[in-house]
Amino acid sequence: MRIMFKLCAIFFLTIFSMISTKAEDAPSFRNQIQPILARYGCSSGACHGAAAGQGGFKLSLRGYDNEGDFLSVTRSSQGRRVTLEDPARSLILLKATKTVSHKGGEKIKADWPEYKILADWIASGAPGPQESDTRIDHIEISPAHVTLKNGETLPLKVIAFFKDNRQEDVTRWVKYTAGNSAVATVEDTGVVKIVGRGEGTITAWYLSQLSIATISVPYEKPVLTEAFDAFKPKNFIDEEVLKKLVELNIPPSAQCTDGEFIRRAYIDTLGILPSSDEAKNFLSDKSLDKRDRLINTLLQRPEFVDYWTYKWSDLFLVNGNKLPVQPMWSYYQWIRRQVELNTPWDEMVRSLLTVTGSTLENGAGNFFTLHDEPTKLAETVSVAFLGMSINCAKCHNHPMEKWTNDQYFAFANLFSRVRSKNGEVKDERIIYAATEGDIVQPLKGVPQSPAALDALPIALTSTDDRRITLAKWLTAAENPYFSRSITNRLWKNFFGIAVVESVDDLRMTNPASNERLLSAAASFLVKNKFDLKELMREIMKSETYQRSSVALPGNKDDNRFYARYYPKRLMAEAALDAVSQVTAVPTDFRMDKRNANQGIGEAYPMGYRAMQIPDSNTVSYFLSSFGRPERVQTCECERTNEPSMAQALHLANGDTLNKKLAEKENRISKLLAEGKTDEQLIDEAYILCVSRFPTEIEKNSFIKLLSESKTPVEKRIVLEDVFWGLMSSREFMFNH
Numbered sequence: 001m002r003i004m005f006k007l008c009a010i011f012f013l014t015i016f017s018m019i020s021t022k023a024e025d026a027p028s029f030r031n032q033i034q035p036i037l038a039r040y041g042c043s044s045g046a047c048h049g050a051a052a053g054q055g056g057f058k059l060s061l062r063g064y065d066n067e068g069d070f071l072s073v074t075r076s077s078q079g080r081r082v083t084l085e086d087p088a089r090s091l092i093l094l095k096a097t098k099t100v101s102h103k104g105g106e107k108i109k110a111d112w113p114e115y116k117i118l119a120d121w122i123a124s125g126a127p128g129p130q131e132s133d134t135r136i137d138h139i140e141i142s143p144a145h146v147t148l149k150n151g152e153t154l155p156l157k158v159i160a161f162f163k164d165n166r167q168e169d170v171t172r173w174v175k176y177t178a179g180n181s182a183v184a185t186v187e188d189t190g191v192v193k194i195v196g197r198g199e200g201t202i203t204a205w206y207l208s209q210l211s212i213a214t215i216s217v218p219y220e221k222p223v224l225t226e227a228f229d230a231f232k233p234k235n236f237i238d239e240e241v242l243k244k245l246v247e248l249n250i251p252p253s254a255q256c257t258d259g260e261f262i263r264r265a266y267i268d269t270l271g272i273l274p275s276s277d278e279a280k281n282f283l284s285d286k287s288l289d290k291r292d293r294l295i296n297t298l299l300q301r302p303e304f305v306d307y308w309t310y311k312w313s314d315l316f317l318v319n320g321n322k323l324p325v326q327p328m329w330s331y332y333q334w335i336r337r338q339v340e341l342n343t344p345w346d347e348m349v350r351s352l353l354t355v356t357g358s359t360l361e362n363g364a365g366n367f368f369t370l371h372d373e374p375t376k377l378a379e380t381v382s383v384a385f386l387g388m389s390i391n392c393a394k395c396h397n398h399p400m401e402k403w404t405n406d407q408y409f410a411f412a413n414l415f416s417r418v419r420s421k422n423g424e425v426k427d428e429r430i431i432y433a434a435t436e437g438d439i440v441q442p443l444k445g446v447p448q449s450p451a452a453l454d455a456l457p458i459a460l461t462s463t464d465d466r467r468i469t470l471a472k473w474l475t476a477a478e479n480p481y482f483s484r485s486i487t488n489r490l491w492k493n494f495f496g497i498a499v500v501e502s503v504d505d506l507r508m509t510n511p512a513s514n515e516r517l518l519s520a521a522a523s524f525l526v527k528n529k530f531d532l533k534e535l536m537r538e539i540m541k542s543e544t545y546q547r548s549s550v551a552l553p554g555n556k557d558d559n560r561f562y563a564r565y566y567p568k569r570l571m572a573e574a575a576l577d578a579v580s581q582v583t584a585v586p587t588d589f590r591m592d593k594r595n596a597n598q599g600i601g602e603a604y605p606m607g608y609r610a611m612q613i614p615d616s617n618t619v620s621y622f623l624s625s626f627g628r629p630e631r632v633q634t635c636e637c638e639r640t641n642e643p644s645m646a647q648a649l650h651l652a653n654g655d656t657l658n659k660k661l662a663e664k665e666n667r668i669s670k671l672l673a674e675g676k677t678d679e680q681l682i683d684e685a686y687i688l689c690v691s692r693f694p695t696e697i698e699k700n701s702f703i704k705l706l707s708e709s710k711t712p713v714e715k716r717i718v719l720e721d722v723f724w725g726l727m728s729s730r731e732f733m734f735n736h
Contacts, residue, residue, distance in 0.1 A: 026124030027117045029070055030133045031162075034063035035173040035207060036114050039188075040096070040107040043069070047104055051395075055103065057081070061395075062175075064208065064405060065443065066129040074126050087122035113172070134164040139174075141204045141211040147247070148184075148194050148217055156190040156213060158204045175205040179511065184215045199248065199561075203509045210402060210508050214515075218249040221554055227251035236524065237542040240517040241562050251554040253547045253564035258283050259692035260736060261291060261546060264565070267735045268494050269536070270303035271310070271574045271611045273581055276684060279691045295540045299533050306611050309336040310573065311493070313614060314639070315384055316352075317370055319631040320617035324427040327359050327366050332614035334363030344530040345486050346475035349385055353471045356431050358423055365431040368418055374439050378412040382453075384634045385474060387485030387506035390453075402508060406448055409441040410457060413450035414466045433465040453481075475530075481506070483522040483530075490532065491521065492636075494539050496568030496735075497560060503636050513560040549736040567736040569641045572626035573610035576656070579727060580609065582688045583660040584667040589618050622656045651728045661720045668719050678706040681719060689726040 027033060034043075043049040043059040052058065056077060059069050073092065074082050081091045091100070093115065098106040108114045121127075139160050148154060160170045176186040183200030186192050192202060194217055202213045231252045233239045245252055256264070262282045266274045274282070282294065298304065312335050320328045338348045352364045359365035371377045375394060382390045393408035417434040438447035438460060449457035450466050452473040458466055474482055485506060492498035499518040500506050512518040521535065528534040539545055547565045555563035570578060580587050589604045604613060610623060616631040625646045629638035651657055660666060667688070671681055682702045686694045694702070702722055709715035726732055 026127050027121040028129075028133055029121065029127065030066050030129040031136070031207065032117055033073075033121055034066065034069065035170065036108075036117065037069070038062045038205075039173045039175055040114070041104070042096075042107070062205075062208070068443075070128040074128070082122050082126050084122060084125060087119045090118075090122050093118055093122075134162045134166060136207045136209055137161045137163050139170070139204060139206050139209045139211045141202070141213045143213065144211075145214045145216070148192075148215060150194050150197060150217060150220070152194050154192045156186075156192060156202060156204070158190065158206065158211065160206060160209070170206050173206065177203045177205070177509070179203060179212075179509070183217055197248075198557075199513070201511050208402065208404065212508065212511055214511070216247060218247065219554065221249065223249060224251040224552075224554055227253075227552065227554075230254065231543060234541055234543050235538055236520050237517065237538060237544050240514060240520055241542075241544045243516065244514045244561050245563055248561065249554075250558050250561055250563045251552055253550055253552055253555060255543070255546055256548040256565065257692070258290075259690070260548070262294065263691035264735055265294060265298060265540060267570065267574060269298045269307065269540070270301055271307040271571070271577065272303055272609075273578050273688070274691055276687045279687050283693075291546070292541060295537055299537060303611075305336060305339050306609070308339045310611050310613075312339065314629055314631060315489075315634060316367060317631045317634060318614055318616070319370075320615040321630075322370055322632075323366055326427050327363070327369065327429070328615055330360050330363035331366040332363070342531065342533055345525075345532055346477075346482070346530040349482075350471045350475050353381070353474070354465065354467050356433065359420075359429045359431065360423070360425070360427070365420075365429065368431050369420060369429050372420070374412040374415040374418075375408075377415040377418070378408070380634045381470075381474075382411070383504050385485060386453075386481040387488060387500070387503055388481065389504060389507075403453060405443060406441065407451070407453055409439065409448040410451040411453055413439055413448055414452065414458075414470045416450070417466060433467065435463040454479075477526045480522065483526050484518060486530075486532070487518065487522040487525055487535065490535055490539065491518075494536070494545060495562065496566045501560075504634075514562075565736065567734045569643070569734050571639070571641070572623045572628040573613075575626055575733060576620070576622050577609045577611055578732070579657055579660060582667060582723065582727060583663065584670065585660040585663045587620075587656075589613055589620065621654070622650065625650055651733075657724065657727060661724055668716060668723065672712070672716060672719070678703045681706065682722065685719070685722050685726060689723070690729075690731050 037043045037059060041047050043061060043063045045061055048054050048057050048059040049061040050058075058072055058076075063069055083089045083091075087093065094100045095102040095104075096107040096118075097110055097115070139158055141156055141158050143154075143156075146154065156171065156176070157169065158171045158174045160168045162168070171190050174190060176188065176190055178184055178186045179201035180198065181195070181200075183196045183198045184192050184194050184202065186202050190204075192213075192215060194215070197217045197219045199217070200215045202215065204211045204213070228242070228246060228251060231238070231242055231245075233242055242252070259279070262274050262279055266272055282290065287293075309332070313332060316331070316335060318328060318332050318335070323331065338351075343351075352367055355362055355364040355367070357365060359369055368377070371380050379389070379391050382388055390403050390408055390411065393403045393405055395405070416439045417437045418431070419434045420429045420431050422428070423430050438450075440446060441448040447460060449460055451457035452470050455469075455473045458464075458469055473479060476482070484500075485503075488498045488500050488506065489503050492503050499512045499514055499521075500510060501513075524538060525532075525535045544562050545565070547563070549565040549567050551558075551564055558564065559566065569575075576587060586607045587610065588606065589608055589610070604618075610620070616629065620628070625644070627640035627642070632638065661668065671684055676684065679699065682699050683693055686692055686698070705718050705722075706715060709718050
């Protein structure tokens with residue numbers, strides 16, 4: 001019996017040794033099997049990578065969990081998916097080749113390399129992921145930038161670079177997606193086909209690594225040399241824009257008129273219209289530097305503080321629904337003070353993220369009152385200050401970005417020790433940093449060492465305020481995400497279309513329309529120590545910003561390369577303030593939504609503009625219907641400029657415009673009382689509403705109507721109609 005036992009032991013040890021030897025040369029589960037499962041959609045969200053899997057078989061999304069996926073493939077369902085003694089009978093191969101029924105259809109064929117890799121892996125004992133496995137460093141797609149013609153095709157090539165200095169051609173196992181399918185499409189094999197003109201991108205995904213190829217397809221039309229020659233670059237913005245336009249053969253529009261420029265600059269910088277006198281003086285000024293002088297003046301106006309305080313209050317979620325009145329005001333006043341002082345953006349963000357103490361004495365503390373959970377803080381900070389959403393990485397590796405599940409929880413753990421307690425007075429909270437406490441990484445069951453997304457981790461035992469380390473990394477000049485994010489937000493404000501759309505989506509798979517432009521603008525901001533006014537000044541001084549919104553035949557299809565200025569509807573608050581400004585009838589704003597309809601809510605002082613209100617918790621049908629954000633989440637998507645029937649009906653029949661026009665002591669009454677001629681009345685209406693004088697046709701048609709009025713009452717009604725027609729027009733409601 002003892003001899004028999006020894007013989008059996010020797011037999012099993014020999015078999016184990018043989019399998020181990022085979023396993024050394026076996027395909028790597030981490031580096032070869034997972035890419036195959038991802039490439040053919042097995043681990044996609046539409047298949048077994050879904051939250052609940054499919055048909056009782058569940059994989060992690062795109063293979064982010066190697067250990068879990070290995071167990072699922074080899075151990076779940078009693079290990080029926082692999083047959084070590086006869087690999088060809090393995091269910092994973094029979095299903096993939098549709099030898100047996102498979103709802104996902106045929107994925108591979110028996111004579112393909114993928115089949116051999118899977119079979120060899122199973123024949124080698126189906127070894128799992130090993131700590132000794134080499135890790136991927138990055139991938140490179142080539143060509144990275146190419147110019148093609150419509151109808152052409154091009155095969156791409158992708159090389160994977162591993163940390164052991166090994167390189168491998170992985171073109172066949174890469175997952176490809178087209179960023180602009182109206183320009184270029186891509187086959188599963190990596191062959192690009194050009195189907196339109198403009199610029200598109202192809203994203204290559206392999207083992208959670210991404211690489212982007214840019215495809216340029218110039219418009220095939222006669223080159224308008226006179227249009228390019230007339231575009232005289234004033235600064236780096238113009239130089240980079242012009243390079244892109246020449247590359248794509250898109251001619252730039254002419255320079256905008258003075259009336260268009262003054263109105264555009266006022267709205268984009270102050271959120272108001274120029275007054276009648278301001279517009280007239282600017283139009284009559286013949287000096288060559290008047291636009292630059294106007295820009296410098298606007299940046300020093302008190303309305304600049306109102307406008308940008310309101311913009312940052314959107315970003316920082318100043319909301320009376322979520323904060324008591326006094327903390328809300330304290331938060332707003334803190335933001336306002338930073339704008340008044342022109343605090344550099346990096347300094348402002350550092351102060352916000354490292355704040356301690358009373359939320360009444362230091363309003364920045366209310367940022368942490370609003371976000372009282374580490375993962376919420378991590379997600380808000382990444383969107384607000386990096387322009388990227390890491391939410392997807394909370395459950396799995398980000399499917400469209402490089403951020404992993406581990407990085408998400410490492411980032412969130414930076415906020416796990418932020419605490420608050422009641423203060424000595426009503427509604428006061430005290431923000432402080434504790435010296436212990438971590439959040440657990442659910443997949444591992446232990447805390448993840450805290451770390452900013454691309455930074456080295458902090459020791460779990462350190463008692464220092466982790467937010468200080470985060471703030472230093474976040475606002476560092478060498479951190480490209482931070483400078484690019486705020487640069488992109490400012491660009492969106494002035495042009496309506498950001499260099500990266502949307503401003504909350506600066507992921508790698510959503511590249512900039514002009515990478516050189518964004519990089520140069522971000523570098524300019526860093527060089528000027530994050531002084532936002534300096535970048536604003538540079539933007540407005542550029543010929544790019546001062547282009548006409550009137551399209552040429554050659555650039556009418558352009559909506560992302562800045563060949564012209566893109567008209568954009570006034571934001572809700574600016575539109576309401578414009579109506580109040582033109583009619584000289586202020587809007588009555590009330591603080592409490594619940595009681596405002598009954599007229600018993602506490603009112604703001606009469607004369608407050610919508611842009612001066614600190615709180616989104618203010619009743620206004622106009623603001624709500626025209627897309628004012630609720631300030632519930634940090635996302636540009638909260639504000640909408642989409643047109644709707646409700647907006648059209650409100651302009652035509654609603655109380656806002658009609659009541660202000662009918663008000664006895666309004667602008668119309670004043671103009672009539674001044675005894676102006678009919679021609680002067682029409683001139684004044686146009687200057688007030690659209691910052692230009694009427695054309696002869698416009699003027700004559702309205703003068704005819706006024707001259708036919710038999711009584712002062714009839715004349716007033718006609719003049720009300722003139723103002724109504726202008727203020728309900730596209731020219732008034734849009735910045736152009």
